[in-house]
Amino acid sequence: MEKHKIGDSIIEIVQGDITKQSDIEAIVNAANAHLRIGGGVAGAIHRAAGPELELESIKHAPIEPGEAVITGGHDLNNKYVIHCLGPVYNKDKPHEKLLADCYINALKICDERNINSIAFPAISTGIFGYPIEEATEIALKQIIECKEILNFPKIIRLVLFSDNDHEVYIKTIKKLL
Ligand code: AR6
Numbered sequence: 614m615e616k617h618k619i620g621d622s623i624i625e626i627v628q629g630d631i632t633k634q635s636d637i638e639a640i641v642n643a644a645n646a647h648l649r650i651g652g653g654v655a656g657a658i659h660r661a662a663g664p665e666l667e668l669e670s671i672k673h674a675p676i677e678p679g680e681a682v683i684t685g686g687h688d689l690n691n692k693y694v695i696h697c698l699g700p701v702y703n704k705d706k707p708h709e710k711l712l713a714d715c716y717i718n719a720l721k722i723c724d725e726r727n728i729n730s731i732a733f734p735a736i737s738t739g740i741f742g743y744p745i746e747e748a749t750e751i752a753l754k755q756i757i758e759c760k761e762i763l764n765f766p767k768i769i770r771l772v773l774f775s776d777n778d779h780e781v782y783i784k785t786i787k788k789l790l
């Protein structure tokens with residue numbers, strides 16, 4: 614695991630499955646607007662959390678690109694799921710701002726509730742088609758910027774599913790810090 618200290622917080626970069634981060638308080642779902650089960654990382658999270666997650670999440674729907682809402686973690690080992698709707702690349706515009714908003718809004722929820730640790734997948738880079746290099750730069754810049762103004766979370770873990778995405782994250786954080 615790659616770790617970088619920013620003030621009193623740590624950014625961790627790991628390759629793996631977001632549903633297996635049992636030491637993390639809140640995991641982020643790359644959701645759809647209706648907060649229904651869906652495919653990709655959302656499908657994996659809903660499968661692991663059980664049907665109660667969808668019953669709770671749909672009460673908050675629909676959400677707009679860039680928005681984030683919080684629910685319980687149900688059968689997951691995590692206390693919370695934070696559902697973010699990323700932009701569809703080249704469709705929801707400006708996609709740079711809407712993607713950055715996902716990270717800001719998820720981190721603000723943690724700050725408001727004193728949530729100590731969060732794990733993010735690479736929002737919008739699967740079915741929504743955001744190129745991984747561009748999305749990584751936005752995600753990491755935004756997280757670093759937020760850490761200068763927010764108290765919580767203290768641990769921010771970035772969980773990448775593929776080897777290639779993991780390498781892009783490692784390369785980008787070294788460039789930014
Ligand atoms: N753990 C971590 N990352 C994962 C996992 C996992 N278990 N599974 C996939 N990824 P996507 P989006 C990575 O498509 O682009 C859904 O149907 C994947 O490799 O899940 O924001 C929703 O319902 C990719 O890098 O999310 C929406 O309709 C990243 O997670 C739509 O897809 C995001 O891929 C959202 O599309």
